[in-house]
Amino acid sequence: MSDLPENYRALLTFIRELYGQSGFIPLHEPRFRGNEKRYLVDAIDSTYVSSVGEYVNRFEADMRELTGARYAIATANGTLALHMSLILAGVRDGDEVITQPLSFVATCNAIAYQRAHPVFVDVDRDTMSLSPEALRAFLEANGERRDGGCYNRSTGRRIAAVVVMHSFGLPGRIEALVEICREWNTVLVEDAAESIGSLVGNRHTGTFGLLGAFSFNGNKTVTCGGGGCIVTDDEELGRLGKHLTTTAKVPHAWEFFHDQIGFNYRLPNLNAALACAQLEQLSEMLADKRDTAGRYRRFCREHGISFVDERPGTTSNFWLNAILTGGREERDAFLEESNGTGVMTRPVWTLMHRLPAFVEAQRGPLENAEWLESRVVNIPSSVRPA
Numbered sequence: 001m002s003d004l005p006e007n008y009r010a011l012l013t014f015i016r017e018l019y020g021q022s023g024f025i026p027l028h029e030p031r032f033r034g035n036e037k038r039y040l041v042d043a044i045d046s047t048y049v050s051s052v053g054e055y056v057n058r059f060e061a062d063m064r065e066l067t068g069a070r071y072a073i074a075t076a077n078g079t080l081a082l083h084m085s086l087i088l089a090g091v092r093d094g095d096e097v098i099t100q101p102l103s104f105v106a107t108c109n110a111i112a113y114q115r116a117h118p119v120f121v122d123v124d125r126d127t128m129s130l131s132p133e134a135l136r137a138f139l140e141a142n143g144e145r146r147d148g149g150c151y152n153r154s155t156g157r158r159i160a161a162v163v164v165m166h167s168f169g170l171p172g173r174i175e176a177l178v179e180i181c182r183e184w185n186t187v188l189v190e191d192a193a194e195s196i197g198s199l200v201g202n203r204h205t206g207t208f209g210l211l212g213a214f215s216f217n218g219n220k221t222v223t224c225g226g227g228g229c230i231v232t233d234d235e236e237l238g239r240l241g242k243h244l245t246t247t248a249k250v251p252h253a254w255e256f257f258h259d260q261i262g263f264n265y266r267l268p269n270l271n272a273a274l275a276c277a278q279l280e281q282l283s284e285m286l287a288d289k290r291d292t293a294g295r296y297r298r299f300c301r302e303h304g305i306s307f308v309d310e311r312p313g314t315t316s317n318f319w320l321n322a323i324l325t326g327g328r329e330e331r332d333a334f335l336e337e338s339n340g341t342g343v344m345t346r347p348v349w350t351l352m353h354r355l356p357a358f359v360e361a362q363r364g365p366l367e368n369a370e371w372l373e374s375r376v377v378n379i380p381s382s383v384r385p386a
C-alpha cells in the first residue's frame with residue numbers, strides 16, 4: 001500500500017531486525033527451552049497421563065506460589081476456568097454480568113454458558129480494560145441495591161457479577177473496580193487469561209477479585225498446549241471449585257457417589273507437566289518480553305508512533321505489544337502491508353456488541369472501546385529466538 005506512512009514501514013524493518021528473521025514472524029509463538037520434554041516423558045512413564053497426577057498438584061502449588069492466592073484449581077483451558085469462576089461467583093440463569101466489549105469472545109461465552117446476559121460497559125483508553133468511571137456511571141444510571149444484591153432497574157435482573165479483563169497483559173484499574181463492586185453489592189471476577197506475571201503494585205492480577213481465571217493456551221505467555229487455572233482466597237469456593245471441576249465425586253476408596261451435577265473440567269497431567277516446566281522459566285520470559293517492550297517503546301518514541309504502555313504503579317507482562325495507529329485507514333494500511341510481507345500483526349477483536357450472539361445486549365456508551373477498535377494493532381511479541 002503506497003499510502004502507508006514511512007515510520008510504519010520502518011517499524012516493520014525494526015521488527016525483522018528484532019527477531020533476526022527474514023521469514024514469517026508470528027504474533028506470538030511458544031518457546032520450549034526448559035524441562036518440557038523431560039517432564040512430559042516422566043508423566044508418560046508414570047502412566048498418570050490424565051487428570052490425576054503429581055504434575056497437576058505441582059502446577060496448582062506453583063500457581064498458588066506465583067499469585068499468592070490461597071487456592072488454585074487447574075482446568076482444561078481458560079474458557080472453562082472462566083465458566084467455573086462464574087458458577088462459583090453465583091451467576092445463574094437470567095442474571096446479568098457486566099463486562100467490557102473489548103475482549104476475546106471466551107469472556108462472553110462463559111457468561112452465556114450460565115444463561116446469563118452480558119452487559120457492556122466501556123474500557124479506559126490507556127489500559128484497554130474495564131473503566132471504573134464507566135462502571136460507576138452505568139450503575140448510578142441503572143443499578144439498584146436491594147435484598148443484599150444489585151439489580152438492573154431497566155431489566156429487573158440481578159447484576160450477579162462484573163468481569164474485568166486485563167487486556168494484552170496491561171493491568172486494569174482493579175482496585176477501583178473492587179471498591180465499586182463492594183459498594184454495589186456485586187462480585188468482581190478477573191479474566192486474567194492474558195495477564196500471568198502482571199502486577200498491580202506487588203500483587204498479582206487475578207487475586208483482587210473474588211476469583212481470577214488464567215489461560216495457558218498455545219498463544220499465551222506461558223503455555224501447556226491447553227490449560228487454565230482458577231485462583232481464589234475464599235476457602236469455600238476453593239474447595240467447591242475443585243469438587244465441581246472433578247465431577248462432584250465424593251472422595252471414597254471405591255464408592256462412586258456424586259453429590260450434584262459436576263463437570264469434567266480437569267487439566268490432564270500431560271499438560272500440567274508442560275505447564276510446570278514453562279512456569280520454571282517465567283521470570284526469564286518476562287524479562288525478555290520487558291526488554292522487547294522497551295525496544296518498541298524507544299523505537300516508537302523516536303518515530304512518532306504511539307506505543308501502548310503500562311500504567312505507572314503496574315507491571316505488565318507485555319504479552320502482546322500494541323501500537324495505536326491514526327485511525328481505521330492507517331490501521332488497515334499497516335495490517336495490509338505487515339501481513340502481506342510476513343510480519344504477523346492483528347487488530348483488536350471485533351467488539352463483542354457487534355457479534356450476532358450479543359448484539360441485543362444492553363450497553364452503556366462505548367466510545368473508548370470503539371476508538372481503540374479502529375486504532376489498535378498488536379505487533380510480534382514472542383520471546384526472542386535464542
Ligand SMILES: *Cc1c(COP(=O)(O)O)cnc(C)c1O
Pocket residue numbers: 077078079080082103104106107165191193194215216217226227228
Ligand atoms: C485466551 C483467552 C481466554 C480463553 O482461554 P482458552 O485457554 O483459550 O480457553 C479467555 N479470555 C481471554 C481474554 C483470552 O485472551
